[in-house]
Amino acid sequence: MMRVSWERCLGGGVAAIAIGLLHACGDHGTTVPADGAGTAGSPIDHSGHGTGGAGGHSDLPAAPEMLPVSLWDGDLSLPELADQDSAPGIVEVTLRAAPAEIDYLGGTPTTVWAYEGRVPGPLLRAQVGDRIVVHFTNDLPEPTTIHWHGMRVPAAMDGTAAVQDPVAPGGSFDYEFVALDAGTFWYHPHVRSDAQLEQGLYGAIVIEDPGEPLAELAAEVVVLSDVQLDPVTKALDDTLDARVSMMGREGNLVLVNGRPSNLRVASGSDRAHRLRVVNAASARFFDLMVHGGSMVRIGGDRGLLEAPEPVSHLLLANGERADLVVIAGESAATTTLVAMPYERAIGAGTTDLVELVHWSSENSGATDAWEIPDVLRPSDDAAADVGADRSLVLDEIAMGPHFAFRINGAVFPDVPLIETQLGVTETWEIVNDSEMDHPFHLHGFFFRSIGQREWKDTIQVPAKATVRISPSFDAREGAAGTWMYHCHILGHAEGGMMGEVTLR
Numbered sequence: 001m002m003r004v005s006w007e008r009c010l011g012g013g014v015a016a017i018a019i020g021l022l023h024a025c026g027d028h029g030t031t032v033p034a035d036g037a038g039t040a041g042s043p044i045d046h047s048g049h050g051t052g053g054a055g056g057h058s059d060l061p062a063a064p065e066m067l068p069v070s071l072w073d074g075d076l077s078l079p080e081l082a083d084q085d086s087a088p089g090i091v092e093v094t095l096r097a098a099p100a101e102i103d104y105l106g107g108t109p110t111t112v113w114a115y116e117g118r119v120p121g122p123l124l125r126a127q128v129g130d131r132i133v134v135h136f137t138n139d140l141p142e143p144t145t146i147h148w149h150g151m152r153v154p155a156a157m158d159g160t161a162a163v164q165d166p167v168a169p170g171g172s173f174d175y176e177f178v179a180l181d182a183g184t185f186w187y188h189p190h191v192r193s194d195a196q197l198e199q200g201l202y203g204a205i206v207i208e209d210p211g212e213p214l215a216e217l218a219a220e221v222v223v224l225s226d227v228q229l230d231p232v233t234k235a236l237d238d239t240l241d242a243r244v245s246m247m248g249r250e251g252n253l254v255l256v257n258g259r260p261s262n263l264r265v266a267s268g269s270d271r272a273h274r275l276r277v278v279n280a281a282s283a284r285f286f287d288l289m290v291h292g293g294s295m296v297r298i299g300g301d302r303g304l305l306e307a308p309e310p311v312s313h314l315l316l317a318n319g320e321r322a323d324l325v326v327i328a329g330e331s332a333a334t335t336t337l338v339a340m341p342y343e344r345a346i347g348a349g350t351t352d353l354v355e356l357v358h359w360s361s362e363n364s365g366a367t368d369a370w371e372i373p374d375v376l377r378p379s380d381d382a383a384a385d386v387g388a389d390r391s392l393v394l395d396e397i398a399m400g401p402h403f404a405f406r407i408n409g410a411v412f413p414d415v416p417l418i419e420t421q422l423g424v425t426e427t428w429e430i431v432n433d434s435e436m437d438h439p440f441h442l443h444g445f446f447f448r449s450i451g452q453r454e455w456k457d458t459i460q461v462p463a464k465a466t467v468r469i470s471p472s473f474d475a476r477e478g479a480a481g482t483w484m485y486h487c488h489i490l491g492h493a494e495g496g497m498m499g500e501v502t503l504r
C-alpha cells in the first residue's frame with residue numbers, strides 16, 4: 001500500500017506513514033502559516049506582471065494585467081445535470097446553451113454564453129456502461145455543437161462539422177452514446193471552439209466505476225479555466241490582437257469551477273482531498289503544485305493509472321485531466337493548490353504564481369484513514385513502436401497581422417486527410433517545429449506515447465520536440481467515420497492546426 005502522507009511528526013522524528021496514524025504523532029499545535037494565506041478576507045494580490053513582448057516577440061502587444069483576487073471562502077461543489085430517466089443504466093438530461101449573466105467578481109455581471117445558465121456548465125455524472133442521452137437545445141445567436149472530449153462515442157455523436165450539421169439557433173439535437181470508460185472527461189462546442197469556449201461554454205463529465213479502487217473516496221471536480229474581462233466594465237474582452245492570435249487567449253482572471261481562484265474551502269477533518277481536475281482553458285496551461293502538503297497523481301485522461309505516482313508538480317495542458325490526491329502537510333496550517341508560471345511560448349504563461357484552492361487544517365487531530373493501493377488498474381504492456389506510419393509537422397507562419405497554424409504545411413481544411421482502418425494501431429510522430437508548445441488532441445480514440453503505458457487523448461508536445469504516439473483505432477460500434485485531431489490551444493486549432501482521420 002502507498003501511504004498517503006510522508007510528512008514527519010514534528011517531535012518524534014518518526015515518519016507518520018498513514019493519515020490514520022497522524023493523530024498518534026502529537027504536537028499538532030505547532031503550525032507554520034503557509035504561503036501567507038492568512039485569515040479570511042486578507043487580500044492577496046494576484047496582479048500579474050505581464051511580460052508581454054519578451055524575447056523574440058517584442059512586436060506583440062503586452063499581456064493584460066491579471067485582475068486582483070482576494071482570498072475568499074466558498075466551496076468546490078458543481079451543480080449536476082439531473083437524470084430525468086429513473087430507469088437504471090440510462091442517464092437522460094437536457095442541456096441548453098444560451099446567453100446568461102455571470103457575476104464573476106461581485107458587483108458587475110458579465111454577459112456570457114453558458115450551459116444551463118452556468119459557467120462551467122453543470123457536471124454530467126454517470127456510471128460506466130450507462131447509456132447517456134442529452135437533449136440539447138441551442139438558444140445562442142449562432143450555430144454550435146457539443147463535443148464529448150475523451151469519450152469513445154460513435155462518430156455521429158462526436159459533435160464536429162465532419163459528422164453533423166451544426167445546431168442552428170433555436171434548433172436542437174439529441175446526443176446519445178454509451179459511457180465505455182470510467183474517468184474524467186469534459187464537453188465543449190466544436191464550432192468556433194475558441195470563441196465559444198471563451199464565452200463560457202464548457203463543462204465536466206465524470207464516469208464512475210463502482211468496482212474500481214478508491215471508488216468510495218468522493219472526489220471534488222475542479223474545472224480550471226480563465227476569462228478575459230474588461231477591468232472596468234467587466235464585459236468579456238474578445239479583442240483578437242497579434243498576441244492572442246499567436247499565443248491563444250490567456251484570460252486575466254483564473255477561474256476554479258467558474259469562480260475566481262484563491263478560494264478557501266472548509267476541509268473539516270479531512271487531510272486528503274481527491275480532485276478530478278480538468279484544464280478547460282482556451283490557452284492557459286496549469287503547472288500544478290501543492291504548497292504546505294504533497295500530491296499523488298492517481299489518474300489521467302482515461303481514468304485511473306496503473307499505479308499511483310507521487311508528483312512534486314504536474315503540468316496540465318489544455319484539454320488534459322488529472323485525478324489527484326492532495327495531502328495536507330502535518331505541520332502546515334494551510335494546504336494550497338497553486339499554478340506555477342510556465343512559459344509555453346516566449347512571453348506566454350509567465351504571469352505570477354496563481355493560488356487556486358486553499359484547505360485549512362483546523363482539525364488536524366481527527367483524520368480520515370485510507371490508503372492508496374499500489375495497483376489501481378491491471379497493467380498493460382507499454383506501447384510498442386510499430387514504425388512511424390504518419391508524421392505530422394506542426395508550425396506557424398505570419399499571415400499579415402495574424403498567424404496561421406499548420407500541419408504538414410497546410411491550414412485546415414487543406415490539411416491532407418488521413419485514411420486508415422478500424423482495428424489497427426499506428427505510430428504517429430508529432431513533430432513540433434515551432435517555438436511554442438502545442439497540446440495535441442485526438443478525438444474518439446486513446447493513444448499512448450511510445451514506451452509508455454498510460455492511455456491519453458491529449459498530449460503536450462513541447463516547442464521543438466517530437467512526441468511519438470500510438471493511437472489504437474478500436475473497432476467498436478459506430479466508430480467508422482471521420483474524426484478530428486488538433487492543437488487544444490483553441491485559437492491555434494481554429495487558426496488552422498486541425499486535421500481529420502477517416503476510419504473504415
Ligand code: C2O
Binds near residue numbers: 319441484486
Ligand atoms: Cu476538446 Cu476537438 O476537442
Ligand code: CU
Binds near residue numbers: 437439489492493
Ligand atoms: Cu497550439
